[in-house]
Each structure stands twice: as structure tokens, then as C-alpha cells.
Amino acid sequence: MITDKTVLGSETQEYFINMGPQHPSTHGVLRLLLTLDGEIIRKVEPHMGYIHRSIEKMCEKDSYQQIVHLTDRMDYLSCHINNEAVCLTVEQGLQLEIPERVKVIRTIISELTRLSSHQLWWGVMGMDLGAITTFLYGFRDREMITDIFEETCGARLTMNYNVPGGLMFDIHPNFQKRTKDFISYFKTKLPEYKELLTGNVIFEERTKGIGYISKEDVISYGVTGPSGRGSGFSCDIRKHHPYSAYDRVQFKEILYEDGDSYARYMVRMDEMVESMHIIEQLIDNIPEGDYKAKTKAVIKLPAGEYYKRVETARGELGVYIISDNKKSPYRVKFRSPGFSNLSALDTMARGCKIADLVAMMSTLDLVIPDIDR
Amino acid sequence: MRLVKNIKQYFGEIFHAIRSLITGMKVTGYYFFHPKEIVTQQYPENRETLKMFDRFRGEVILIHDENNLHRCTGCSACEIACPNGTIEIINKKDVDPETGKSTKAIDKFVYHLSMCTFCNLCIIACPTDAIKMAQTFEHAVFDRSKLTKVLNNPGSKLMPGIRE
Secondary structure, eight states: OOOOSEETTEEOOOEEEEEOSSBGGGTBSOEEEEEEETTEEEEEEEEOOTTOOOHHHHHTTSOHHHHHHHHTTTSGGGHHHHHHHHHHHHHHHHTOOOOHHHHHHHHHHHHHHHHHHHHHHHHHHHHHTTOHHHHHHHHHHHHHHHHHHHHHTSOSSOOOOEETTEESSOOOTTHHHHHHHHHHHHHHHHHHHIIIIITOHHHHHHHTTOSOOOHHHHHHHTOOHHHHHTTTOOOOHHHHSOOTTGGGSOOOOOOOSSOSHHHHHHHHHHHHHHHHHHHHHHHTOOOOSOSBOOOOSSOOOOSEEEEEEEEOSSSEEEEEEEEOSSSSOSEEEEEOHHHHHHHTHHHHHTTSBHHHHHHHHHHHTOOHHHHHO | OHHHHHHHHHHHHHHHHHHHHHHHHHHHHHHHHOGGGOOOOOTGGGTTTOOOOTTOOOEEEEOOOTTSEEOOOOOOHHHHHOSSOOEEEEEEEEEOTTTOOEEEEEEEEEEEGGGOOOOOHHHHHOTTOOEEEEOOOOOOOSSGGGGEEEOSOTTOEEOTTSOO
16 A cells, blocks of 8 residues: 655645446446545545436335335345335234245246346446456356246246235246256366366455455444445344244354455355255255235235345345335335445545456445435 | 575465366367357247247237137236336226116227336236236337237227126
8 A cells, every 4th residue: 555645756636536427337327426546545435326217116015015126126136135125014014824835946047046046146247347258158057047036927027026025926936947957067067167267376466465455444334235244243044033934044154354355256156056055955855835825916015014024136125115005115225235345445445546446346246226226 | 405495386376276267278179169059039030930938028918709709807906016107998888689788898999109118907806817927028010009009909808707
């Protein structure tokens, strides 16, 4: 880290540069106002709002069934988990008993969503560091998961498979076979990921020791998910506050203590193995029963406040609903993981080089529509 | 002694770096010599063989049978269920020439494809299973007005026995 202002006897001056909003490595319309001293980052100020669609306000006019499809458009890479969060909150308000079959299917599809999100992240992470090959490999394996979603849910990305009380329709007869095929296929392909990128010397040089953030800072900024666990902050909602079928499966919470870009990368790589482990435990034991609990056509939550949180691929998503006993909520608030994770970027980036900022943003796994909503 | 250690470390790092690059190239090389494992599709050429899954949500259609009869009673359940105002149902009064009794029937089932988010809520809401999702996906047109569609065929009638 260069702290001396005078280099080679001449006075240097700090200057500003805009990174984004149309920058390929910000993965969306995020604008970063960088204060630089040569190549060294002194300050990062994120400016948001370029893709704000007022989803929270739109929820206030929609019925509880209609809210669900809007959450697809927040964090589109973990859309099933977002849908599940809204449904769990509404079900909590209605005090509805959910069939066991629904819980297990929701958990399996959530983990598939997490896998597909991490695969895409892995491909894009390599691409941000200049390796286009990884992008194609990540998308090759992700295609199998999107096929499973397309067959069972009817859409590849914005699935909208959950409804308050259960699922939209039962799983497709091919679902179990396809999922098992995918797991056995991906187990042979995951070592390729490690050979291609994890051990690569250029990748290691650009991530190890770069973008350090301490456990204290992670907790005070509210960084959750794999980004938080890379600094040793034990924050997995699936482990600490189990929902759906997570209380009946065995899995490890991946923790790395280093707090640098490489640690955050390794958390996600290991999480893919754990996700496959969870799916393997559940896929053969889907209980028989209804795919949906009986609900009224017009859902009215009793007046009060409801909060539920889930673990998406990026961290902790909280859904907060205030109801005044009408058919649409009085106020909806989403605590999105991307927003809190982005706030830690300034602390991470200070003193690093501008080229490493791209790697840092990639390991935070930012999805801009999730930040702006 | 220290110098020897430093030199060893220096060359060790170089060898480690070269080995890691070769390991990565091995994977790429494997796929270079096994072109059968490439998974990409030649899209516009494979239109004939490309089949979408049954549940794939392409666009909303109104089901007509061979006698040009549909099952839509004009109850507007889909219009209420839609979050974006994609569906507009315009009803008319049909007068039976024999009995003189007037019944409600759909005049136009208007569907704005440009506003649709393919959430499937209308299909679930329909009490008579009159509409379904088609598997078409090539929706690009040159004029925006072509995306507003009237789904009922001209001269189509309600299937008898649906309203009861």
C-alpha cells in the first residue's frame, strides 16, 4: 500500500472516475464513483437507482398471490427462494399447515436454484478476470438445471412455481430422474471447475489476500451469505433458523476465516457440494400427499406484522409484511442481501488496485435488480 | 544456505505456475479432441426438431375445438387474477332468436402479449379451463400493435353445457 504522496519527487493528486452505470463488469446498471490515487483506490461510493422498479410499492396494490411473481424480478438468480420467502411469510400469517410434500419439493428446488446461481457466478467470476472459457463451462452445466425447471415449473428463469399454501402444480413425472441424472453428471464435472480456475496461478495471484474484510466489519455491515461466511461469520439461516425441510437434512455450514476474495470463492465452491448432498438426501424421499394446502381465493392476512427470512444464494433475504386485514398488504419491505453486501465494498477496496475491484465485486456476487428492487 | 533456499523457492513457484496452467489446458484440450461432447445447438436450423416442454409458458391462447367452439364464459376471473392488466374481456349480449332470452358471451378476448410476465396465474384462475399456455416462443415483430391479440376466433361460440 502506497501512502506517500510524493512519488519520484512530483506531487500526485487524487481524482474521480465513474465506473458504470454501463460497464460490463458491474453486471448491470451499478455506478461506482471511485476516488483514485494513481491506480490505488482511496474510496468507493456506489450510486444506485438505475433499475429501481418500485416493487415494494407495487406490492401494495397486488393481492398476495400476485406479489409472488414480482419477487422473481428482484434476485433473478435465486427466484425460487424469493418466491418461497413471500409464501412462507403469508403462510405464517394465515397459520397454514403446509403438506410435507410441498416442504421437500421446495427445498430440492431451492438447492437446485442455489446450484445454478453458483454455476453462473463461477462462470462470470472467471470472465471478470479474463477467462472466457469458464463462462461457457458454467453455462453448459447450468443448462441441465434450467431444463429441469422448464419441465416442472414451466419457465427457465422466472419460474413463479410457489403460491401461498403450496405449489402451482405437482412435480413432473420426470423430475426425480432428471435431478438424479444431473447430480451424478455434475459430480464428475465439478473437479473440472477446480482444474480450470481454482488452482490456476493467475487466478490465485489475483484473489489471495485481495479484498480483505474482517469478521467484525462483516457483522457491522450486515454482510451475509457466502460473502459473510468467507470472513468466518456463521450466518446460514438454513442452519440457525431452519425452514421448509432443512431441519431434517444433514449438511455442513461452510466457513472460511481468511476474509479475502479467495475465501469467498472457496465458500461458494464448497457450497455446491453441500447443495448436491442436500438434494441427494431428499430426492428419493419425497412424501406422498397434496401439492397445495387449501386456501381461500381471496387471501386476507389478519392485521399485524409478519417477518420471515430465508437463505438465498447471496445471503439473507427478509420479507416484512404489515397487514391491515385487506386483500392487499399495507406495506411490504424486502431486506435484500445484495444491498447490505454492496455496502461493504468500500471497506474491502480501500488501498487495493482498481483492477482488483472487479474481482472483489465478483466475489460479492452482486445482482443489481436485487439491490435496487 | 539462505540463497539456496530462495533459489529453490523461486523455481518452485515457477514450476507450480506452469503445472497449474497445464492442468487447465488439459481440460480445454480434452474438449478440443472430443467434439461430440459439445452441447451447443444450432438454433434457427433446428426449428423442426426443437420441441419445448409441455408446461413451457410461451403465450396465452384460447382453446377452440374443430367446430370453432370455446369454453370461455366471460367471467373475467383471469382478468382479475392478472397482475399487469394483460387480459381485457369485452362482453356482449347474445339474444336467442327462438326464446328471446339474452345471455352474456365474450365479444373480444383481448390479450396484450407485450405486458405479459408469463406468471400462469390466469390459467390457474380459469374455472372452465378455457385458456392455456402455448409453447410458441418466437414473439418478435416489427410493429408493437401486433402484440395486442384477440384470442377468440371470428364467429366462435361458447361450447354448450359449460355455463351450467
